[in-house]
Amino acid sequence: MSDRIPLPYSPKVLELFRNPKNMGRLKDANTQAMAGSLACGDMISIYLKIDDANHLIEDASFESYGCAANIAASSIMTEMIKGKSLEYTWNISWKQISNELGGLPVVKYHCGVLAVGALRRAIRTYFKEKKLPNWLPKELTPDEKHALEEEKLIEVLSKKMEKTKKPKIDLSYRSK
Amino acid sequence: MRDLIAIHGEPSREVYLDSENSGLIYPKALEEMVRTYKEVGYGNPSITHKIGWESYEVLYKSTEILSQILNTKSSELVYTHGATEANNLAILGSAKANKNDRKEILVSSIEHFSVIFPAERLQEQGYKIIKIPVNEHGFIDNEFLKTKVNGSTFLVSIAPINHEIGTIQNLKEIIDIVKEKNSKTLFHSDAADSFGRVRLNLNKLNLDLASFSSHKIYGPKGVGLLYIKEGLKIEPILHGQLSSQKLWPGVENIPAIAGFAEAAKIFDNMDKNMLLKMRDKLIESILSSTESVLLNGPKGPERSLDNVNLSFLYVEGEAIIVELSMQGIYASSGSACTSRVLEPSHVLIAIGRKYEEAHGSVLMRITPFNNEDDINYVIERIPKGVARLRSLSPIKGG
Numbered sequence A: 001m002s003d004r005i006p007l008p009y010s011p012k013v014l015e016l017f018r019n020p021k022n023m024g025r026l027k028d029a030n031t032q033a034m035a036g037s038l039a040c041g042d043m044i045s046i047y048l049k050i051d052d053a054n055h056l057i058e059d060a061s062f063e064s065y066g067c068a069a070n071i072a073a074s075s076i077m078t079e080m081i082k083g084k085s086l087e088y089t090w091n092i093s094w095k096q097i098s099n100e101l102g103g104l105p106v107v108k109y110h111c112g113v114l115a116v117g118a119l120r121r122a123i124r125t126y127f128k129e130k131k132l133p134n135w136l137p138k139e140l141t142p143d144e145k146h147a148l149e150e151e152k153l154i155e156v157l158s159k160k161m162e163k164t165k166k167p168k169i170d171l172s173y174r175s176k
Numbered sequence B: 001m002r003d004l005i006a007i008h009g010e011p012s013r014e015v016y017l018d019s020e021n022s023g024l025i026y027p028k029a030l031e032e033m034v035r036t037y038k039e040v041g042y043g044n045p046s047i048t049h050k051i052g053w054e055s056y057e058v059l060y061k062s063t064e065i066l067s068q069i070l071n072t073k074s075s076e077l078v079y080t081h082g083a084t085e086a087n088n089l090a091i092l093g094s095a096k097a098n099k100n101d102r103k104e105i106l107v108s109s110i111e112h113f114s115v116i117f118p119a120e121r122l123q124e125q126g127y128k129i130i131k132i133p134v135n136e137h138g139f140i141d142n143e144f145l146k147t148k149v150n151g152s153t154f155l156v157s158i159a160p161i162n163h164e165i166g167t168i169q170n171l172k173e174i175i176d177i178v179k180e181k182n183s184k185t186l187f188h189s190d191a192a193d194s195f196g197r198v199r200l201n202l203n204k205l206n207l208d209l210a211s212f213s214s215h216k217i218y219g220p221k222g223v224g225l226l227y228i229k230e231g232l233k234i235e236p237i238l239h240g241q242l243s244s245q246k247l248w249p250g251v252e253n254i255p256a257i258a259g260f261a262e263a264a265k266i267f268d269n270m271d272k273n274m275l276l277k278m279r280d281k282l283i284e285s286i287l288s289s290t291e292s293v294l295l296n297g298p299k300g301p302e303r304s305l306d307n308v309n310l311s312f313l314y315v316e317g318e319a320i321i322v323e324l325s326m327q328g329i330y331a332s333s334g335s336a337c338t339s340r341v342l343e344p345s346h347v348l349i350a351i352g353r354k355y356e357e358a359h360g361s362v363l364m365r366i367t368p369f370n371n372e373d374d375i376n377y378v379i380e381r382i383p384k385g386v387a388r389l390r391s392l393s394p395i396k397g398g
């Protein structure tokens, strides 16, 4: 068998795609971050409301541009971190997300990576003007680097492949 | 996948629009196939006994039907296991028989992979492959063609209709350009998606090779044809027990061939105005009901009568496909998540679409099995599905 088979999504992925939890912008978020890009076909924004006193996540939400796995991964991740400490949250891995979803297909691992990437970015952003806690490494972690690599890879590819001269699009071929 | 299908559920209405990938068979073609399997034609057409003669007779009759529709001689047609095999035979087989030093092959940048990949394989044998650029609607750059066809050009391969965006090339003009520059250059056309959509009078067109596929015209899967102009030198690429066909060894799939001929007859004779009307209604309705949608491929008579290809900006193709699937609408997307990256369709990139425009593409093919109610249902559901996904997106509407 080759890799070109219908994606063996778990029922959980389909369920969360249909009814995602914690979607949309969080109005009283005190940190947010985004990972991925339009060119990747994958983009996740994470919003967190963090209790400043005890560093607990009071609320979390997401927005996602991407496939069913991307939406499901973001959704389940927000559920996994609500009410949890920042330290616990920082250490969530993409594999845990995949497991919670009943296993992501191999070609969709990057959706988990991207979700974790966005989450860690949001946590780093939160601590930007604050004293770093000792559990937060100064250097980027391998998972964060991984997310960055995914983003860079596609930037390079898309720049290479896209025509330098963009044909104009006849307006009658385009809706409002 | 069984529990996945259970969660997905059985939609109350189903509209199948993914015949670009494959789909339903004409019931009469299926009947013809079953009859051949059960009653007459189930033997090997190379063997000398009554059942062999009967099988040969079915093969002979089917070939007559197909050659009449295509206006060729029966002896110019070779059956294969599909258009993929026909394209491979056309390109690799003619290169195998090529004894001179013309080693340049031109293929359009929007060809099906079953043309591009075998052509690229020939690089190992010293061939140079040149991709012909297309404009924003997928039409071949004739000026480029004029400058690139020369004494070294061995073969040019351009499909009459593009499988993804439905562009109908001006094939006659293109062939004339090629043959004028070098009359010895072979011209191949992958006509899998052209049969019945444009008139292909193979005797009149100055084509040397043309590939066809049964399931693209609602016949059985796994059978196709290669037209090889009389006198053209070509060698088999498969080797085995000699069959009734010189260029293809093995036991001919007579029941499938009989079904193929039956489907060809039906699809060729069909009044296709209905398909055209449904196509335009679908395109126009979505363009006016839904914001930020792009039509990929040309409009009007230059577009294949059954092709619809729209890019929904700010949503990802696979998400739309799954969303539509849950509504009972089956289509496909140009982007495929093959590895770590989502690979946009090479056809959409060739017409100048940006990655994000290509990622949101949805390809639909209107078939003889669809009716206006189906199209109305799709027109009603697509905007809702797209709106839901856009509401999740960080880019638009969130």
Ligand SMILES: Cc1ncc(COP(=O)(O)O)c(C=O)c1O
Pocket (backbone or CB within 6 Å): B020, B021, B081, B082, B083, B084, B085, B112, B114, B159, B163, B190, B191, B192, B193, B212, B213, B214, B215, B216, B222, B223, B224
């Ligand atoms: C243009 C084109 N060429 C070739 C093929 C391959 O045909 P087959 O499935 O018969 O091998 C297809 C089918 O998808 C096609 O659309």
